[in-house]
Amino acid sequence: MSKSDFILRPLKLIDISAAMTLSTAEGWNQTENDWALLIKGSEGACVLAEHDSKVIGTTTAINYSHQLAWIGMVLVDKAYRGQGVSKALLDHVFKNTSEISIKLDATPAGQQVYQQFGFKDEYLIDRMVHVLLTNSASFDNSGIETEPVKPENIKEIVAFDAAVFGTKREHLITSLVKEYPxxxxxxxxxxxxxxxxxxxxxxxxxxxxxxxxxxxxxAQALLAKSLEGLVQKPVVVDVLQDKQALIASLKSMGFTKQRHFVRMYKGENHFPGIAEHSYCICGPEFG
Incomplete structure (x- = not known):
């Protein structure tokens, strides 16, 4: 198959079922809700590759405040790999987001690919998983009290997140609070x-x-409260690698490291945020 044998077009909500087929085939954790959130937040920058009316690849680029494009979900059907599909998808996305900053969280294999596009490393993130959480008692919350988020808290959370992440993610934060209160x-x-x-x-x-x-x-009090509601369920947490105390506590609960990601940026890192106050990310597709 040559480049002329497949076409690129915008990834739309009607394509979610086909996109899910690709992510499920890779054993990834995304749901239809995740795909919808990525597509709705991209302002048309998400793209797919199609061959004979079959979706064979995707790339998402959620738009944060018209300042930062976050690249994710770079997927290609196994039968079509090695034929320039992923490069075409990425070239297309980078061209359409060239006027704003670009960042992503790469797998070790992806890191080498993105370096060829001029991406630089920022820091590492460990993916910690537990197939069946048995307890959440390993964190000392030092008596810190947590409260459920209320709709009136969203504006302040968005502002707090913007300082830590580096730019506003209002659509993402609001959607997560409303969908998973x-x-x-x-x-x-x-x-x-x-x-x-x-x-x-x-x-x-x-x-x-x-x-x-x-x-x-x-951070420990918040994580303890969150895990409290997930006992007897499978859980994944993506922790910044410099937060070793948090990682050690997770390991004591039975979490194991599945892999790591490399946070990367293209060109200049205009939105570094405050990594000191970032403990766990939203996932490599969202940052």
Whole structure:
């Protein structure tokens, strides 16, 4: 198959079933809700490759505040690999997002590919998984109280997240709070949010994250509260590798490291955020 044998076109909501087929074949954790969130938040930048009316590849590019495009879901059907599909998809996305910054979380194999596109490494993230969480008692929350997120808290959470992540993710944060309210918790001090945790369902695991907090103690309290509701369920948490105390606590609960991701940026890193206060990410497809 040559490049002329497949076409590229925008990835739309009507393509979610075909996109799910690709992600499920790879054993990834995304749901139809995740795909919808990515497509709705991309402002038309998500793209797919099609051959004989069959979807053979995808790439998403969720748009954060017209400042940052977050690349994810780079998938190609196994039968069509090695034929330039992923390069065509990425070239297309990079061209359509060339006026804003671009970042992503790459697998080790993907890291080498993205380096060829001029991406640079920022930091590492460990994917920690538990196939059946048995307890959530390994965190010392030091008496820190958590509260369920209320609709009126969303604006402050978006602002807190923007400082930590580097730019506003209002659509993402609002959607997660509304779709998964039972997984959304905050810590407040002197009537101000000092940390939050969100989460979502998955096709294989419940995903916990993002977790952003002013201190490690606040992060631990939030993670403990989130995991409390996931006992006897499969769980995945993507933790920044420099948060070794958090990783050690997860390991003591039976979590194991499945793989790592490399956060990367193209060109200049205009939106570094405050990695010190970032403990767990929302997942490599969302950042």
């Amino acid at each position: 039972d997984k959304a918790w905050i810590v407040r001090h002197k009537n101000r949010v000092t940390g939050f945790v969100l989460g979502r369902g998955g096709s294989k695991y419940h995903h916990v994250g993002p977790v952003s907090a002013s201190t490690m103690e606040v």
